[in-house]
Amino acid sequence: xxxxxxxxxxxxxxxxxxxxxxxxxxxxxxxxxxxxxxxxxxxxxxxxxxxxxxxxxxxxxxxxxxxxxxxxxxxxxxxxxxxxxxxxxxxxxxxxxxxxxxxxxxxxxxxxxxx
Amino acid sequence: xxxxxxxxxxxxxxxxxxxxxxxxxxxxxxxxxxxxxxxxxxxxxxxxxxxxxxxxxxxxxxxxxxxxxxxxxxxxxxxxxxxxxxxxxxxxxxxxxxxxxxxxxxxxxxxxxx
Numbered sequence: 604x605x606x607x608x609x610x611x612x613x614x615x616x617x618x619x620x621x622x623x624x625x626x627x628x629x630x631x632x633x634x635x636x637x638x639x640x641x642x643x644x645x646x647x648x649x650x651x652x653x654x655x656x657x658x659x660x661x662x663x664x665x666x667x668x669x670x671x672x673x674x675x676x677x678x679x680x681x682x683x684x685x686x687x688x689x690x691x692x693x694x695x696x697x698x699x700x701x702x703x704x705x706x707x708x709x710x711x712x713x714x715x716x717x718x
Numbered sequence: 719x720x721x722x723x724x725x726x727x728x729x730x731x732x733x734x735x736x737x738x739x740x741x742x743x744x745x746x747x748x749x750x751x752x753x754x755x756x757x758x759x760x761x762x763x764x765x766x767x768x769x770x771x772x773x774x775x776x777x778x779x780x781x782x783x784x785x786x787x788x789x790x791x792x793x794x795x796x797x798x799x800x801x802x803x804x805x806x807x808x809x810x811x812x813x814x815x816x817x818x819x820x821x822x823x824x825x826x827x828x829x830x831x832x
Contacts, residue, residue: 607761636819644806646762646822659819693761704750704812707820709761 606630607710609694615716616684623680624713626694634658634699635677636707637669640691652677653699681715689717722811724823731799731830739794739826741783741809751792752810752820753783762808768792779803804830 607628616622628635636659637649651659655671666682681688694710725740743751753765766777773785783794792809807826813819 644756644825644827646808646825648819648821651819695762704820706752706764706767709763711761 607694607696607708609692609710609713611713612711613714613716615718617718618684618686620684621680621682622684622715623678624692624694624715625676625678626710627676628694628696628708628710629675630696630708632696632698632708633674634697635671635674636695636697637677637679638693638695638709640693640712642690646693650677650679684715684717686717689715691715722809722821722823724807724809724826726826727824729826729828731828733801733830733832734798735830737794737796737799737803737828739807739809739828741792741794741823742790743792743809743811744790749785749787750812751783751785753777753781753792753794754808754810754822756806756808756825758805765794765807799828799830801830801832804828 610625634653636651638646639649640646649661649663650669652671654674668680671677691712691714693712695707697705697707722743751768754762755765756762765781766775766783768775768785776782781796783792785792809823810820813821
C-alpha cells in the first residue's frame with residue numbers, strides 16, 4: 604500500500620551514461636514533483652507536473668528530462684551523467700488545488716552516485 | 719521573492735530536553751507554512767502545517783509550532799525530546815508563482831543523545 608514509490612533505490616553509474624528513475628503514486632493526486640537533495644541535505648525542486656503537464660521547470664540542465672505518461676507516474680531521465688549529479692532524488696505528489704498549497708507526500712528517494 | 723531561513727543548522731540535545739527550532743519566512747501573501755521531518759535514511763514526512771486559524775498548530779509525535787505574523791516566524795517546539803527524534807527538520811513555505819511549489823529551508827540536523 605505504498606503511497607509514493609520510486610525505483611531504483613540506489614543507482615551507481617559511470618560519467619557519461621544515461622539513466623532513468625521511475626516514480627509512481629497511488630494516492631489519486633494530480634500533481635507530481637522531482638526534488639534534488641545534495642550532500643548538505645539542501646532540498647531543491649526541479650520539476651512539477653499537473654495532470655501530465657509541466658508547470659514548474661527550475662533552472663535544471665536540459666540533460667534532465669521528466670516524462671509523465673499519466674498523472675500517476677513521473678519519470679526522470681538523465682543524459683550524459685556528470686559527477687555533480689550525484690545526490691538523492693525525491694519524487695513527491697500532492698493535490699493541486701488552485702490557490703491552496705497542499706501537503707506533499709514524498710517517495711523514499713533514489714540515491715544516485717556518479718563515478 | 720519568498721524565502722525561508724532556518725537559523726540552527728545543528729542542534730544536539732539530551733533526552734527530555736526541550737526543543738525549539740527557528741524558522742523565519744519572507745512572504746507577503748497568504749501564509750501557508752509547513753514543517754517536514756526526515757529520519758535518517760528515510761523520506762520526508764509532514765510534521766505539521768499552518769493554513770489559517772489558531773496560530774498554535776499541533777502536529778504528530780508531540781510537536782507543535784507557533785505562527786507569529788509580526789515576527790514572520792514559525793518555530794517548531796517539543797517540550798521533551800526523545801532519542802527517536804534524531805532527524806533533519808525542514809521548514810517550508812509556498813511559492814507565489816503557483817504550481818503548488820514549496821521552498822524549503824536549509825534544514826536543521828537534530829541529534830538527541832541518551
